[in-house]
Amino acid sequence: MSLSQTIDFDLDLINRYNTAGPRYTSYPTAVQFHEGFTAERYAEIARETNASGRPLSLYFHIPFCDTVCFYCACNKVVTKDRTRARPYLDRLYREMELQGELFDRSRPVTQLHWGGGTPTFISHDEMTELMQRTAEHFRLLDDDTGEYSIEIDPREVDDHTLSLLRKLGFNRISLGVQDFDERVQQAVNRVQSESLVLGVLDEARRLGFRSTSVDLIYGLPHQDRKTFGHTVDKIIQVDPARISVFNYAHLPDRFKPQRRINEADLPSPSEKLAILQQTIQQLTEAGYVYIGMDHFAKPDDELAVAQRDHTLYRNFQGYSTHSNCDLVGLGSTSVGMVGHSYSQNRHDLESYFERIDAGRLAVFRGVELDADDLLRRDVITRLICHFELAFADVEKAHGIRFTDYFAQELKALEGMQADGLLQMTGESITVLPAGRLLIRNICMTFDRYLREAKEQRFSRVI
Numbered sequence: 001m002s003l004s005q006t007i008d009f010d011l012d013l014i015n016r017y018n019t020a021g022p023r024y025t026s027y028p029t030a031v032q033f034h035e036g037f038t039a040e041r042y043a044e045i046a047r048e049t050n051a052s053g054r055p056l057s058l059y060f061h062i063p064f065c066d067t068v069c070f071y072c073a074c075n076k077v078v079t080k081d082r083t084r085a086r087p088y089l090d091r092l093y094r095e096m097e098l099q100g101e102l103f104d105r106s107r108p109v110t111q112l113h114w115g116g117g118t119p120t121f122i123s124h125d126e127m128t129e130l131m132q133r134t135a136e137h138f139r140l141l142d143d144d145t146g147e148y149s150i151e152i153d154p155r156e157v158d159d160h161t162l163s164l165l166r167k168l169g170f171n172r173i174s175l176g177v178q179d180f181d182e183r184v185q186q187a188v189n190r191v192q193s194e195s196l197v198l199g200v201l202d203e204a205r206r207l208g209f210r211s212t213s214v215d216l217i218y219g220l221p222h223q224d225r226k227t228f229g230h231t232v233d234k235i236i237q238v239d240p241a242r243i244s245v246f247n248y249a250h251l252p253d254r255f256k257p258q259r260r261i262n263e264a265d266l267p268s269p270s271e272k273l274a275i276l277q278q279t280i281q282q283l284t285e286a287g288y289v290y291i292g293m294d295h296f297a298k299p300d301d302e303l304a305v306a307q308r309d310h311t312l313y314r315n316f317q318g319y320s321t322h323s324n325c326d327l328v329g330l331g332s333t334s335v336g337m338v339g340h341s342y343s344q345n346r347h348d349l350e351s352y353f354e355r356i357d358a359g360r361l362a363v364f365r366g367v368e369l370d371a372d373d374l375l376r377r378d379v380i381t382r383l384i385c386h387f388e389l390a391f392a393d394v395e396k397a398h399g400i401r402f403t404d405y406f407a408q409e410l411k412a413l414e415g416m417q418a419d420g421l422l423q424m425t426g427e428s429i430t431v432l433p434a435g436r437l438l439i440r441n442i443c444m445t446f447d448r449y450l451r452e453a454k455e456q457r458f459s460r461v462i
Contacts, residue, residue, distance in 0.1 A: 039362075059335075064116070109141065109146065154196050166209060187222055292307075383431065391426075
């Protein structure tokens with residue numbers, strides 16, 4: 001394992017640096033999106049990208065959930081009425097038609113993802129139809145070489161769901177587990193049996209899904225080291241390729257469902273950090289490598305290999321091996337990354353429907369990146385993905401002298417170097433094992449918008 005894939009848990013450093021900051025699924029972050037970026041400008045940029053011939057990545061947002069999970073901060077529509085999917089899908093097909101007209105059919109879709117909400121909320125017939133309609137407007141791969149993934153709620157899986165998804169071309173699944181402890185599940189309204197979850201993972205392996213990923217959350221009500229440790233041990237036993245361990249951020253003022261969580265039941269800040277420390281130890285001892293942020297993967301997984309090869313990338317869906325794609329966001333609230341721009345669709349269904357019914361793209365805001373944005377995005381991406389940065393690589397790509405352009409930032413990093421988070425020479429920055437958990441803090445040093453911001457609108461880094 002390379003130095004960049006080892007990690008030290010230094011409680012003193014974590015406590016000192018545990019401030020609020022972006023997750024850098026984009027730079028500039030969504031805080032910089034504005035309504036001066038129009039659907040018309042998006043369409044112009046999209047057409048211009050055809051000259052590159054780059055492959056496409058498609059993200060579909062399916063917002064519906066049968067029941068609300070109290071911890072959830074996603075854009076969703078909670079309903080028992082399955083018929084509500086039909087009018088939404090009809091608009092999604094119309095949006096695909098509008099988007100499909102912008103991109104050459106010769107551009108292959110090498111990455112596709114259904115997220116939400118709960119994508120498996122829709123019926124099997126609707127899943128089949130959605131994939132068929134997608135193939136009418138975009139060039140899907142039929143040889144299983146693409147990365148076609150879907151988020152799964154184990155409670156929404158029947159005897160035929162996984163086999164259908166595999167037949168439709170999906171080869172990766174991400175499973176929301178969060179915690180096996182029944183008391184925790186009841187407190188967050190996410191009750192699902194251990195046998196159900198493990199059964200889905202076993203079935204996915206039998207059907208030949210290329211990768212299974214499991215999501216866990218620490219910091220939920222009634223959690224402690226002992227109970228969460230049991231959950232982690234059970235997940236390790238079923239051997240998923242990837243494990244995400246997310247920090248629960250309790251922000252009831254911003255996310256209404258969280259108001260139903262009793263704050264007194266949450267673990268203390270010190271217990272929460274102890275849970276994280278123990279989880280890191282369990283996963284690394286089991287052979288998982290720390291990719292960054294919340295993500296762990298087996299050493300032979302594509303993410304771990306890409307990190308060692310310096311080809312790892314980060315976008316709105318997290319860590320990725322598809323850095324050369326234009327990302328097309330489809331559905332309400334979806335975010336796209338096309339050319340040197342980010343764009344976002346209308347959030348609520350009513351305004352999303354209204355735009356599509358008028359024959360217009362649902363894009364309502366975004367941002368175009370200038371040369372400084374592209375440069376800083378490159379620096380932040382290299383650091384957050386590879387934990388090291390050679391100045392010469394950035395100078396060659398952007399035509400600048402690194403030590404001159406970033407003199408202020410390098411000066412600001414000296415304190416982090418003194419604290420053992422990183423090592424700087426006149427030619428490079430290397431994030432040390434003690435700095436990996438605090439990579440967001442290091443990246444924040446290069447964030448021009450954050451430096452100029454009057455207020456913080458982010459969760460804590462740990």
